[in-house]
Amino acid sequence: CKTVSASLKPMINEALICSWPDVSGGGVGPKPVPLQSLSELERVRLQDVAFRRLLRDRDLGCHITIPKCGHKHKKLLRRKLDSLSKEKNKDKETTPQVFGIPLSQVISNDRTHKQRHDAQREEHSDPTELMLSFLRLTSNVKRANKEFSSSTSSLSSTSETPNESALPGTAPRTCRRGGVSVDCITDLDDNQSRLLEALQLSLPDEAACNRKKHPDKKLSLNPIYRQVPRIVDLCCQHLEKHGLETVGIFRVGSSKKRVRQLREEFDQGWDVHFDEENSVHDVAALLKEFLRDLPDPLLTRELYTAFINTMLLDYSDQASAIQLLIFLLPPCNSDTLQRLLCLLSTVAKHAGDKLDNDGQKITGNKMTSLNLATIFGPNLLHKQKNSDKEFSVQSFARVEDSTAIISVVQRMINTRDTLFMVPTDLQNEVLMSLLETDPDVVDFLLRRKASQCS
């Protein structure tokens, strides 16, 4: 390791020198990179950097805190789950698996189900089949390198399953190596298992939650397992496939009965799939309902006022302030937001009437980014507590707030291409901050960045 870092020194210096004097402005140096390509360690640092930047440069006129991942709620729920699971079968029916529980919990439930599912499948398959499936997965990962699509997650969860079948113990390791989605470490051999360990995709459970106890120690150098609940992915895919040309998608109502049924199926942990039979309006309503029922809204209660107040800044500062606030979000929130905004901006692109190749008029869906923001805004950004059965009037947004909520979300939809790209100056600040604590890690990260650029 030492020799590697020594040979890299000039490169680091070069990178730092060309970017250092230029902290506020971007410009030279590498290009903005996708947020999801950052390692867990970098993402946590980015939170801190963005937080300091917000305090220093932007006067949002309110107290800002980095939203905590999981909350007490999670622990409580865990305990509840544990106690319930002793009653075995009952627990499945009574504890919702998807709706009304914290986002991190939904993702963790998804993983548990996937594992159970995979484990069942593996029990029945013989070693040859298993080997084939590993090969398939490995090739999937190569393809998924940039996108960190769901195949990555399927791989990483497969690697986690207890694999006691006829295969020799090396198989899971091979698979783990496949799971490492970075080209430049494929030349590492198996002996360096500790490094490999550190390079594995981090899983949602481990992400950020242990941070307090062991600052940065357990954080992985690889991008975080993409944390989007399965239900969100499914709904988005379905709507992208079938709903883009539906007039009033997300606005027009749905069948309450069918939506309730879908909801129950998800909550009972069924392996739900959508097909053409599923009305796009039902799926749209399900997605809205999922977001609305999160105990903490996607943009978090902690940042409610800060997000609202971005609209008081000069217009030219608004987008970057929104971006900094998004960088404060827990990874599961920002990943899910990114997936959602990707869908919404696609929907908005189909809002107007168009002419097809034959000159035939295609009616647009009429859902402009403003319309979508009007509908999604209150679902993403509110400070109401769902747990309060007895609602209080004060917790509802004031009229001024509701205008700001819509503007913030509209801006997010319109700028989603750049919103999740980490600007160069912030990247450098993250690296500088890491250089103080973990210089070796910076070596590695820079080397990887260089190899990804070329």
Added chain:
Amino acid sequence: MPEQSNDYRVVVFGAGGVGKSSLVLRFVKGTFRDTYIPTVEDTYRQVISCDKSVCTLQITDTTGSHQFPAMQRLSISKGHAFILVYSITSRQSLEELKPIYQQVLAIKGSTESIPIMLVGNKSDEMAQREVETKEGEAQATAWKCAFMETSAKTNSNVKELFQELLALEKKRDMSLSIDGKRSGKQKRADKLKGKCSVM
């Protein structure tokens, strides 16, 4: 909920895109726009005559797209009268009114003395009709409320809708005209016959 003023509050409910805002805007401003903009919540005020004096008719135009149940409960508990709108071009939109009606019933205890109007809007779009007039009437009979088909676009039955709703309020004597002339109202009520039926 204590009576804060002598405002008379009308709440308009219905699924997304059935024309709640269009109806309200046609009534309040006399205009119609062929745009497609969802509503968060808007309230309009208009002075009307009431018990030989004047009071403010307050019309709350709700959102059809995302109902926070608490928000809905609040509107219902504050409202004096309700307009339940569906679009005659969407059976689904009539279906969606059912839970809303149940909610009104649950919060108000009984709908006996509460003016409720079931409205089938977009009556101009005959070609796309999915809900027959008879079905609307049958639903209104079941709910013991009044029924009317309207078109905000062609301004058909819009003013009549609000007039009829106010006439259903037995606790107060209200009329849209401020001068309080009874004859005007009488005439219009005659004109209405055949278009609306009070169950």
